[in-house]
Amino acid sequence: MSKPPPIPTDDEIVDTIYRVVLDLFPKTCPNCGKRYPDLASYIRGTRKIGPAYSLDAEMDSWRPSVPVGGIAMANCACGTTLALTTEHMSVEDSHRVLNWVKANMNKRGMSSEQLTGLIREKIRERALKEAETTASSSSRTPRD
Numbered sequence: 731m732s733k734p735p736p737i738p739t740d741d742e743i744v745d746t747i748y749r750v751v752l753d754l755f756p757k758t759c760p761n762c763g764k765r766y767p768d769l770a771s772y773i774r775g776t777r778k779i780g781p782a783y784s785l786d787a788e789m790d791s792w793r794p795s796v797p798v799g800g801i802a803m804a805n806c807a808c809g810t811t812l813a814l815t816t817e818h819m820s821v822e823d824s825h826r827v828l829n830w831v832k833a834n835m836n837k838r839g840m841s842s843e844q845l846t847g848l849i850r851e852k853i854r855e856r857a858l859k860e861a862e863t864t865a866s867s868s869s870r871t872p873r874d
């Protein structure tokens with residue numbers, strides 16, 4: 731019997747999804763035209779709604795040949811719902827994420843939505859922290 735692939739750590743999964751999500755920016759609201767240059771400005775300028783979830787996990791599809799990906803929604807200040815998706819994540823990475831979700835549902839007794847929600851929070855924290863670091867290391871003066 732072949733050994734099952736190792737379960738990725740939380741940080742590995744955050745890294746993988748973070749990279750995919752960064753590729754979605756800049757993002758523009760189709761309704762009001764507000765431009766979000768990066769993830770941090772998006773997090774600050776929108777209000778998250780609903781759970782973040784993996785559509786594959788919701789369909790109990792743990793090794794799809796064509797993964798649908800995950801989705802997290804937020805409302806723009808104008809009220810329009812914007813979505814961040816991981817539909818363009820590689821099949822290999824999608825399988826690693828699903829592998830992590832499945833293993834942790836058993837190990838931690840959490841639902842797939844709770845687990846993807848946990849990753850979403852870590853990604854938000856990381857984006858805001860990195861934006862802070864960039865701002866403080868530049869010569870830009872904060873507006874007051």
Ligand SMILES: [Zn+2]
Nearest residue numbers: 759762806808
């Ligand atoms: Zn808008």
